[in-house]
Amino acid sequence: MKLLNIFSVLIILSLLGCGPNEKIAYKWPIPKDYPKPQVPKDNPMSEAKIELGRFLFYDKNLSANQTQNCATCHQQEKAFSEPLTVSIGSTGQSHRRNSLALVNIxxxxxxxxxxxxxxxxxxxxxxxxxxxxxxxMGITGYEDEVLSRFNTDKYKVMFEAAFNDNDINFDKINKxxxxxxxxxxxxxxxxxRYAYQLQDNALSASQVRGMDLFFSERxxxxxxHGGFNFTQSTTHEKQLLDRRPFHNTGLYNIDGKGSYPLTxxxxxxxxxxxxxxxxxxxPTxxxxxxxxxYMHDGSIxxxxxxVAHYAAGGRATKQLDINSEFKENMYKSPFVKGFELTDKEKSDLIAFLNALTDESFVSDPKLSNPFN
Ligand code: HEC
Ligand code: HEC
Structure with a gap:
């Protein structure tokens, strides 16, 4: 009798769309021409888990001193990046890097x-x-205190919906x-809209010229920054190729020997x-x-x-070495070779980069702060 009850509860839950996640195929909000991402087997996607994740992402209770949430450094209107040169943590410590936008990661x-x-x-x-x-977020050393803040009726219901039990722990928060x-x-x-939905007027003439420049050998x-995600660092269900997408773009050349700042x-x-x-x-x-x-240290x-950095073939390509000779950065990618652009071409290229902005993404209420 008891067993039967558990069974029927599970069936009802899964009919409601919040049952064992493996049993319900998640429908990605992805147009049909794009491949779907791969997801770890032990953390399948579900609407209930995403919704719980959204609350956690925007909840300052997740940082030890309750001053920061993920969205402090990953703001929706900035495509989940932030306008600071480098990030500053919840205790005021500077990060050495610029916050990455969270776009199709x-x-x-x-x-x-x-x-x-x-x-x-x-x-x-x-x-x-x-x-x-x-x-x-500074959770280390404050694990129990941070966890206890999520022991509320509302969160318990959401953990239950997402994981089928309302025990609250960091593994589930993480997932x-x-x-x-x-x-x-x-x-x-x-x-x-231009490339995949074939709407010819989605791009202006200037943006189309900029696109041609972007994809040119020049x-x-x-x-x-290739492929459907404008980064070489892409993996998806149809791709097996493993390429390491790391490059030196000639941003620094401190000693004429290609060194970057020690930080x-x-x-x-x-x-x-x-x-x-x-x-x-x-990056994408x-x-x-x-x-x-822009860039890893927000220095542009x-x-x-x-564009000026790339046109120069890397802004710090040539530096004086100890013998006062100008030396090329020997680690710089051969693809950062410099080019000349007319003013018109430059504004076309930038117009194209502006055509990569997805307004619906940065205003989607499903991704926004649920506490507002
Ligand atoms: C203090 C600011 C700050 C906070 C808070 C923060 N991040 Fe970040 N995030 C960064 C920075 C800076 C990077 C780049 C780190 C690096 O390259 O070493 C980053 C990188 C990432 C990446 C990698 C993206 C990629 O394209 O590789 C993900 C995912 C991410 N953060 C998610 C989160 C989540 C989820 C939270 C909340 C638990 C969070 N971040 C909290 C600043 C922050
Ligand atoms: C050799 C590979 C390579 C080529 C060619 C290249 N990029 Fe990049 N791009 C990178 C890398 C690597 C970074 C990050 C570098 C860093 O932070 O030190 C980057 C960073 C950027 C950024 C800043 C991204 C961010 O989120 O801060 C923009 C914008 C950009 N590139 C545009 C372009 C444009 C436009 C061109 C063509 C004129 C171009 N790139 C050519 C590899 C490349």
Whole structure:
């Protein structure tokens, strides 16, 4: 009798769409021409988990001193990035890096600006939550206190709906947050309407000229920011190829030997391989007009500045070495070779980058702060 009851509850729950997640195929909000992302087997997507993740993402109770939530550094109107040069954690500590926009990161081959093997969103999220250098949410040492704040009737109902039991722990918090950030899907820019929905008038003439420049061999932008997600760092269900999408763009060349500032030498710090000096991941350019300042350290303020950097073949390509000779940055990618643009071409290229903004994404109430 008791067994039967549990059984019928489960059936009713799954009919309501909040039952065991494996049994209900999640419907991605993705137009049919785009591939679907891969999801870890032990954390399948479900609407209930995404909704719980949204509450957690916007809840300041998740930081030890209750001053920050994920959205402090990942703001929806900025395509889930923030306008600071580098982020500042909940205890006031500066991060050395510029906050990454959270746009289609479900497809990212690797996470963060420069890590070759950090390929799970669940693992990456441990950094802002528990990291101590720098402190972001600062949960380490305050685990019990932070968890106890979620022991409310409302959260219990949401944990139950998402996981079929209302026990509250960090594994579930992590999984729900990961599901929410996977749901940050953006495929509705004027470019998408032009390229995939074949609406010829979705782009202006200037944007079409800019698009041709972007994909030209002269500028080479598409070489590193290619594919449907405008980043080489893409993985999805139809792709098996493994390419490491890290490059040095000639942002620094401190000593004429290609060195980057010691605070951040990029991939080299982790691989210890000299050839990885100054190599960072080429991020997606979707919604790029909203995510200033730019680059891993936020050192370029505008898209104009970014284009000038590439036109110069890397803003710090040539530097005096100790013998006062100008030396090229030997680690710089050969695809950052410099080019000349007329003023008109430059504004066309920037007009195209502006066509990658998805207004519906940054105003979607399903992704916004549920406490407002
Ligand atoms: C203090 C500011 C700050 C807070 C708070 C913060 N982040 Fe971040 N986030 C960053 C920065 C900076 C990076 C880039 C880190 C790096 O490259 O080392 C980043 C990177 C990420 C990435 C990797 C994106 C990619 O494309 O690789 C994800 C995912 C992410 N954050 C999600 C979250 C979530 C979820 C939370 C809340 C639990 C959160 N962040 C809290 C600043 C923050
Ligand atoms: C060799 C590969 C490569 C090429 C070619 C390239 N990029 Fe990049 N791009 C990168 C990398 C890597 C970064 C991050 C560099 C860093 O932070 O040190 C980046 C960063 C950017 C950013 C800032 C992204 C952000 O979120 O802050 C923009 C905008 C950009 N590139 C646009 C372009 C345009 C436009 C072109 C063509 C003129 C271009 N890129 C060519 C690899 C490349």
């Amino acid at each position: 479900a497809y990212n081959k690797t996470l963060t600006w420069a890590h070759p093997s950090l390929d799970s969103i669940e693992r990456q999220l441990l950094l802002p939550m528990f990291g101590e250098n720098p402190v972001e 729900a947050l990961a599901s929410f950030v996977r749901r940050l899907i953006s495929f509705n820019s004027p470019f998408d 500028l080479e932008c598409h070489h590193c 951040d030498i990029g991939l080299n710090e982790i691989t210890l391989e000299q050839r990885d000096m100054g190599a960072f991941r080429a 350019l979707r919604n790029i007009a909203l995510t200033a300042p 303020q505008t898209l104009d500045g970014v």
